Amino acid sequence: METFLTSFLLLLIAEMGDKTQLVALAFTARFKAYQVILGVAAATALTNFIAVVAGGLISSAVNVEIIKIVSFILFILFGLWTAFGKEEENADTQKKVIISPFFTVALFFFISEFGDKTQIAAMTIAANGSPAAVFAGAVLGMFCANLVGICAGIFLGKKLPVNVIKYIAAALFIAVGVSGLIFILVKGK
Secondary structure: OOHHHHHHHHHHHHHHOHHHHHHHHHHHOOOOOHHHHHHHHHEEEEEEEEHHHHHHHHHHHOOOOOOOOHHHHHHHHHHHHHHHHHOOOOOHOOOOOEEEEHHHHHHHHHHHOOOOHHHHHHHHHHHOOOOHHHHHHHHHHHHHHHHHHHHHHHHHHHHHHHHHHHHHHHHHHHHHHHHHHHHHHHOOO
């Protein structure tokens, strides 16, 4: 249950204010909400499935302590990247749609999330915990964050600046990384 909650909360918060959440809002303006929801759900499940499988393969081939140390360092780096990295503009959402809305949304989200910090976070959590719990938590966390973007993105954008959400996510990544490294150092003594 702890792995599920860690995965759920970390990916939920990390995805809040992310470009894909804002794109979900934009797609909702162009397509029916159920098409966007289904496309986001499919892409989220696929990217996290890949992440969990990769995390499981890594954990069986490498010493668990090394994986944990690298994972916590990656969390710190993701936090710094989230806080100080630049968002990329993507003009693909402006192009005319020539495939179904479901596949347009699913493909766009899959490409946007593949190799993204949230997918790599799910992979590193899966290397240290139950793959099924990580998958369920990651999919649910990312889906809920994007559902918020679909349902209430405009309201949140007016009330809470994206930068505030971005810095909260960055602080969470850094806190998890630092506390994990401290735990390993203390446990090793």
